[in-house]
Amino acid sequence: MAKSRCPLCNEIVEELRYQLHLLSDAYLIQQIMTEHPEWVEEDGACPMCIERLRSTGRA
Numbered sequence: 019m020a021k022s023r024c025p026l027c028n029e030i031v032e033e034l035r036y037q038l039h040l041l042s043d044a045y046l047i048q049q050i051m052t053e054h055p056e057w058v059e060e061d062g063a064c065p066m067c068i069e070r071l072r073s074t075g076r077a
């Protein structure tokens with residue numbers, strides 16, 4: 019299975035997750051766009067980035 023490069027952390031990852039609005043909520047997408055203004059949801063994100071963003075800023 020081909021590996022992908024995460025557009026957020028630039029790591030080579032097993033898989034990228036798409037359809038983040040289904041996995042999480044608008045807050046997560048806002049966080050990504052704040053850090054990476056050129057990112058679009060179709061670019062995807064790796065699970066680690068999703069977890070990192072989920073665990074930050076929500077307190």
Ligand SMILES: [Zn+2]
Nearest residue numbers: 024027064067
């Ligand atoms: Zn990543």
